[in-house]
Amino acid sequence: MKKILFIIICLISFQVMSQNYSKKIIGFWQGTLSFSGKSVHIVFNIQKIDNDSLSGKMSVREQGVTDLPMDKTRLKDSLLTMTCKAANIRYEGVFIADSMKIKGIWKQNGAKLPFELTYTDTIKVVKHPQEPKKPFPYKEEEVTFESKGGVKLAGTLTYPSSGENFPAVVMVTGSGPQNRDEEIMGHKPFLVIADYLTRQGIAVLRYDDRGTNSSTGDYAKATTLDNADDALAGIKFLETIPIAIGKKINSKKIGVIGHSEGGIVAPMIAAKNKDVAFIIMLAGSGLSGDKILNMQRELICRAEKMNEDSLKMDIALSEKVFAVIKKEKDNKKASDEIRKLIMESIPDSLKKDMKTSIKISQQIASVTSPWMRFFITYDPQQSLKKVKCPVLALIGEKDLQVPAKENIPAIENALKKAKNKDYTVKEMPGLNHLFQHCTTGSPTEYANIEETFSPEVLDMMAKWILKH
Secondary structure, X not given: OOOOOOOOOOOOOOOOOOOOOOOOOOEEEEEEEEEOOEEXXXXXXXXXXXXXXXXXXXXXXXXXXXXXXXXXXXXXXXXXXXXXXXHOEEEEEXXXXXXXXXXXXXXXXXXXXXXXXXXXXXXXXXXXXXXXXXXXXXXXXXXXXXOHHHOEEEEEEEEEOOOOOEEEEEEEOOOOOOOXXXXXXXXXXXXXXXXHHXXXXXXEEEEOOOOOOOXXXXXXXXXXXXXXXXXXXXXXXXXXXXXXXXXXXXXXXXXXXXXXXXXHHHHHHHOOOOOOOOEEEEOOOOOOXXXXXXXXXXXXXXXXXXXXXXXXXXXXXXXXXHHHHHHOOOHHHHHHHHHHHHHHHOOHHHHOOHHHHHHHHHHHHHHOOHHHHHXXXXXXXXHHOOOOOOEEEEEEOXXXXXXXXXXXHHHHHHHHHOOOOOEEEEEEOOEOOOOXXXXXXXXXXXXXXXXXXXXXXXXXXXXXXXXX
């Protein structure tokens, strides 16, 4: 689940008035930027550094962006200029003191949009009422364990304060480098899940992905196979660690909870290791990565009302690119073929533009990365058909990233072929990819929803684990 600031933009004219507004412009400015039928809420925090020098930070709630520093924040007369090189953003607007508004143009990646900001004393903060606060009614320990290649993974182990022989779970995050709480869009779903399960008498190990926060290793060079090695190392760690004097985890009741890509990792481990007592797949897929990515693109773009012709062209190009990745193992040859495909799909006016060339190079680097190469070509059926341990597989009805309609039958059919005697595969009504109750299921909603994780799914998981 990758966080990408993607804002497109059109042109507006304005007049510049000669006054000094540096004192009045200090504070929070917010506005709604609309593009391609979508809209995002943007907040700028403008503060004074010294004399007339200003600093600026930008937040985009829908995209999980908080206090992104601006490289330049300058007010000359009434003209405000703000830039952010990392996101290729430039905003120029006229400060109108009488109405406390800034009217101007948002520029990004060669596109332009009119964008108006209004001064505000209050910034809407999305509360996360499920997020637990210390002190906790259970034990919590900071731990480290080692995976293949000497990678040291740092995590948190929570377990009940009393009792013994606890069932336990290792939690595996979705795609992209994520911390132990699987923090995304302001939410901490793994923290919420771990807290709930531990209160029900289940030990939980969650850890920072390799190369993230306190864990060593290089995530950029890792694939789903490496992530599976890391999760298995977590299981081995739980099999031997004493969590209190004379009290240990029940080594025969250690399972895996995987979300999104983690839902691919879980059966991958269970298919080869009898040490895995059970698995829970949260939005885990039953189809190959290329199919998943095209389904994602189609469903999300339609939810955001993207032009249908543009969408069809986009998907057709993706299918050709994925075909190259599957066929050509040599990255240099694959990159050359993909560049040719992309160049054929864009207008002649953009072909010689340096920014376009840089953007294409970035896209090619991403699609030919080790992780993406593996994801596109890997078929989860390979593992699912070999899983014998109990399985609970849940997908939200409104999940646009791993759609239930196509993936639930695929998972069920694979488990039947495995002759698995204990599995539950279920579509969860009204839930999105993060298992939040939602309206459309679009990722743009994630940050604006107060709920972090469905209470009914928390209850279902806890009861299911304790029964097994």
